Amino acid sequence: MKNNLNTFVFVLSLLGFNTLSAQMGETVEISRSAILVEDVLTAEEQAALTPNDVLLQFQAGNERFVRSDLTARDHSFQIRETAGAQYPKAIVLSCVDSRVPVEDVFDKGIGDIFVARVAGNFVNNDILGSMEFATKVAGAKLILVMGHENCGAIHAAIDGVELGNITAMLQNIKPAVEMSTKSQGERTSKNRLLVHEVAENNVYHTIDNIKKGSPILKEMFDKGEIDIRGAVYDMDTGVVNFLD
Numbered sequence: 001m002k003n004n005l006n007t008f009v010f011v012l013s014l015l016g017f018n019t020l021s022a023q024m025g026e027t028v029e030i031s032r033s034a035i036l037v038e039d040v041l042t043a044e045e046q047a048a049l050t051p052n053d054v055l056l057q058f059q060a061g062n063e064r065f066v067r068s069d070l071t072a073r074d075h076s077f078q079i080r081e082t083a084g085a086q087y088p089k090a091i092v093l094s095c096v097d098s099r100v101p102v103e104d105v106f107d108k109g110i111g112d113i114f115v116a117r118v119a120g121n122f123v124n125n126d127i128l129g130s131m132e133f134a135t136k137v138a139g140a141k142l143i144l145v146m147g148h149e150n151c152g153a154i155h156a157a158i159d160g161v162e163l164g165n166i167t168a169m170l171q172n173i174k175p176a177v178e179m180s181t182k183s184q185g186e187r188t189s190k191n192r193l194l195v196h197e198v199a200e201n202n203v204y205h206t207i208d209n210i211k212k213g214s215p216i217l218k219e220m221f222d223k224g225e226i227d228i229r230g231a232v233y234d235m236d237t238g239v240v241n242f243l244d
Contacts (some may be wrong), residue, residue, distance in 0.1 A: 040078055040111050046139050047089035051227035055091045055242075061107035062240045070107050078110040082129035090142035091134035093206070095121045100148050102231055105240060114140060120153035121145055122172035128214045135226050136216055143217070143226060145206045146240065147199045154198050155189035156187050176213050177200035196232075203230035203243060212233040 064070060091114035102115045114134040116127050123131075134140040141166045147154075152187050156166065157173035179201040183194040207230050211218045230243040 008057060010143060018101050041087045041089065042140070046089065046141075049089060049141050050222070051141045055227065055229065056107045058142070058144065058240075059242065062105060064107045065105055066238045070104060071109070073109045080148075086138065088113050088134065088138060088140050090114070090140050091131055092144045092146055093117075093121050093123065093127065093131075094121060094146045095148055095151055096150060097151065097190060099235060100146075101209065102221060103145070105233065105238070111172065114138070119169060120151065120157070120173045120202065121147050122202070123209050124172070125213075128210065128217070131210065131214050135220060141226055143210065144230045144231060145203050145210070145229070146231045146233055147203045149196065149199060149235045151199055152194075154195055154202065158187065158189045158194065158198060173198075173202055176205045179205065199232055200230075200243065203232060206230075 065208060089108075089112055092102050092106075093116045094100055096117045096119045102117075103109065103113065106113070114130070116130050118124075118127065134141065153170065153173060154176075157170045157177050161167070161170065168185055176198050180194060180197040182192060183197045185191045185193065189195055207228055210228055212222065216228070217228070221228050231240045232243065233240050
């Protein structure tokens, strides 16, 4: 195996590849050009973006994610470039679910997006304040509320789970359960159509609460300075379905 690795390294070196460390204390060569460093956004570039520009970039990034064609970034470079300041494009409110890697889902790197996470992707005063900072202070152009299929918090809210602080937390999702009356069948988390309906309604309900709970964000939205959109992530395919 060692001989094979050495041969591999030798062949790559003939192609002018640069050196990176590998397993077994050996050296593997990869082309520097294969690392596509997406430039860190400047203040001027951020200011020139429109909310729709950012939305289109998110859609294109998700298409790359689904194709397993993520941009290969030089994270060390991006860490250094963002150490002094940040000019993100958007803030995404997502569930805490470990199966929803927000930056990867939209093929974004360090300094590209703010991410707020809470089970069930609802808003409270702390998250509203974070959104106000992200947009009014830091210049982000898009607020995206992203729920997901097979959400444990949605299941628990439908089933009326009571456990410690989870009980109070689920009260934030209960309005979406009550809004969901189209799905036929049992009103439990076993009903996948109901779960999907509640997940979508929870996103809509959260967007309404953002506009009602923050005059700052509502004014920015009305002026077209930001957009507030919703989406649901499909756990089976990796596709982000943007809601109207």
